[in-house]
Amino acid sequence: MSISTMVRLLLSGMGMTAIIFFVTLILSLPLGMGVAFCRMSKNPVLRGITKVYISIMRGTPLMLQLLVVRYGPYFLFRAKLSDAYDIYAVLIAFVINYAAYFAEIYRGGIESIPQGQYEAAQLLGFGKSRTFTMIILPQVIKRVLPSVTNETITLVKDTSLAFTIGVIEMFTRAKQIAAAETSMLPYIFAGILYYIFNYAVAFGMEKAEKAFGYYEVK
Amino acid sequence: MEKILEMKDVRKDFDGLGVLSGVSLSVEKGEVVSIIGSSGSGKSTLLRCATMLEKISSGSIIYKGRKMAWTDETGKVIYAPKAELAQIRSYFGLVFQNFNLFPHMTVLKNITAAPISVMKMPKAQAEEEAMTLLEKMGLADKAGEYPCRLSGGQQQRVSIARALICKPEILFFDEPTSALDPELTSGILKVIKDLAAEKMTMVIVTHEMNFARDVSDRIIFISDGLISAEGTPEVLFGNTENERLKHFLSSFYGETERR
Numbered sequence: 135m136s137i138s139t140m141v142r143l144l145l146s147g148m149g150m151t152a153i154i155f156f157v158t159l160i161l162s163l164p165l166g167m168g169v170a171f172c173r174m175s176k177n178p179v180l181r182g183i184t185k186v187y188i189s190i191m192r193g194t195p196l197m198l199q200l201l202v203v204r205y206g207p208y209f210l211f212r213a214k215l216s217d218a219y220d221i222y223a224v225l226i227a228f229v230i231n232y233a234a235y236f237a238e239i240y241r242g243g244i245e246s247i248p249q250g251q252y253e254a255a256q257l258l259g260f261g262k263s264r265t266f267t268m269i270i271l272p273q274v275i276k277r278v279l280p281s282v283t284n285e286t287i288t289l290v291k292d293t294s295l296a297f298t299i300g301v302i303e304m305f306t307r308a309k310q311i312a313a314a315e316t317s318m319l320p321y322i323f324a325g326i327l328y329y330i331f332n333y334a335v336a337f338g339m340e341k342a343e344k345a346f347g348y349y350e351v352k
Numbered sequence: 353m354e355k356i357l358e359m360k361d362v363r364k365d366f367d368g369l370g371v372l373s374g375v376s377l378s379v380e381k382g383e384v385v386s387i388i389g390s391s392g393s394g395k396s397t398l399l400r401c402a403t404m405l406e407k408i409s410s411g412s413i414i415y416k417g418r419k420m421a422w423t424d425e426t427g428k429v430i431y432a433p434k435a436e437l438a439q440i441r442s443y444f445g446l447v448f449q450n451f452n453l454f455p456h457m458t459v460l461k462n463i464t465a466a467p468i469s470v471m472k473m474p475k476a477q478a479e480e481e482a483m484t485l486l487e488k489m490g491l492a493d494k495a496g497e498y499p500c501r502l503s504g505g506q507q508q509r510v511s512i513a514r515a516l517i518c519k520p521e522i523l524f525f526d527e528p529t530s531a532l533d534p535e536l537t538s539g540i541l542k543v544i545k546d547l548a549a550e551k552m553t554m555v556i557v558t559h560e561m562n563f564a565r566d567v568s569d570r571i572i573f574i575s576d577g578l579i580s581a582e583g584t585p586e587v588l589f590g591n592t593e594n595e596r597l598k599h600f601l602s603s604f605y606g607e608t609e610r611r
């Protein structure tokens with residue numbers, strides 16, 4: 135197999151990697167905010183449930199969560215799910231896992247905003263929702279960006295876990311080619327491609343952090 | 353004379369611990385009232401109750417004849433409906449000890465955010481009024497800066513401008529100079545004196561005794577959550593009957609002499 139064929143095959147797997155990455159990010163970033171609100175809710179039941187959910191998501195391997203989402207329905211309800219479900223299983227598992235991580239990051243950010251900011255806003259007549267969107271959220275975003283960047287880079291690498299349930303993304307491809315050709319080369323190329331992907335992600339996040347660098351937090 | 357604020361028998365306790373034990377205070381239009389007292393006596397709590405940052409445990413608070421909070425026959429404290437509270441809230445402003453400016457907004461935006469999005473003032477008008485206030489504070493050239501680039505004294509002047517643009521009927525200050533280096537204190541005190549000269553109604557919690565003596569129409573001495581003495585500066589500083597006040601003032605002046 136020529137090197138160009140090899141790279142072409144890997145790149146076709148990269149399409150799936152990118153789908154998992156972007157869909158997870160686009161859904162879990164806002165969902166995490168909802169989870170963070172539940173985690174900080176005044177309602178003890180909601181707060182308790184959310185706490186358990188987050189601790190399970192963070193306390194068990196993502197690979198295990200993938201398997202549970204993919205095969206759980208069958209073992210629990212004897213639900214027959216076609217192979218088309220594979221990719222959805224991956225996306226569901228990734229989104230609920232990452233939403234939990236993002237929620238904890240957001241919560242840390244929200245709780246780090248001094249009480250005085252809320253009080254000043256209240257005195258000036260800002261209502262609850264305006265206080266959050268105009269005063270709290272912009273400061274939270276700035277504070278959480280570095281942690282969100284870290285998590286996003288981990289996500290690029292985590293996409294390779296999709297191979298455990300047979301979704302063909304870049305890592306699955308690399309494994310297939312390596313087996314067929316008895317060569318290390320596909321892994322090296324895959325590694326380079328992951329690295330480039332992450333480099334682009336880090337570059338984008340750095341731009342975002344710069345955009346919020348116009349003031350300093352004390 | 354028109355009464356701006358009327359607090360009657362206001363009590364506040366935190367988890368059963370009494371901090372205000374029945375404070376009655378009324379402030380008339382144009383009056384400058386200073387509140388003094390030792391640390392932990394309840395001065396901040398009094399301002400926080402007056403500005404709705406804390407809920408009172410009993411008593412009543414009335415602004416310009418409009419009831420903000422009162423106690424019913426069963427002893428339960430009732431606050432006015434939300435819409436009424438929103439209007440009453442526009443009667444007062446509060447300047448914090450540590451400014452509490454919004455760090456992600458420029459100086460100009462800090463001042464105009466509330467008039468534009470809460471009071472629905474046109475942006476151009478809000479900015480014009482903000483610039484007038486900044487000029488008065490000697491900060492016109494800082495309009496585009498972020499708070500982190502300003503000195504404490506400058507930040508405090510911005511926070512005063514931020515309160516003033518809402519045109520409050522009464523402005524509360526909670527130790528406005530306590531977080532400042534001594535050399536920056538006089539600038540803020542001057543701003544407050546100028547406001548007093550313009551007949552701004554103000555209630556000022558302060559540890560600056562000479563300033564309180566200069567600027568106030570009336571001084572209130574709080575001790576253990578109660579008004580222990582009050583009167584014009586001459587009367588209060590001349591009071592030799594009240595042991596606690598005497599002790600407070602002597603310890604105070606003793607301290608400044610030692611410095």
Ligand SMILES: Nc1ncnc2c1ncn2[C@@H]1O[C@H](COP(=O)(O)OP(=O)(O)OP(=O)(O)O)[C@@H](O)[C@H]1O
Pocket residue numbers: 366371389390391392393394395396397398
């Ligand atoms: N949120 C709170 N919960 C419990 N206790 C409180 C709370 N706020 C204030 N207190 C208590 O109330 C008392 C009065 O506090 P306050 O801040 O009003 O005093 P102060 O006169 O402003 O003192 P200082 O001169 O140090 O600012 C203190 O004993 C304080 O511990």
Ligand SMILES: [Mg+2]
Pocket residue numbers: 395396397526527
């Ligand atoms: Mg205080």
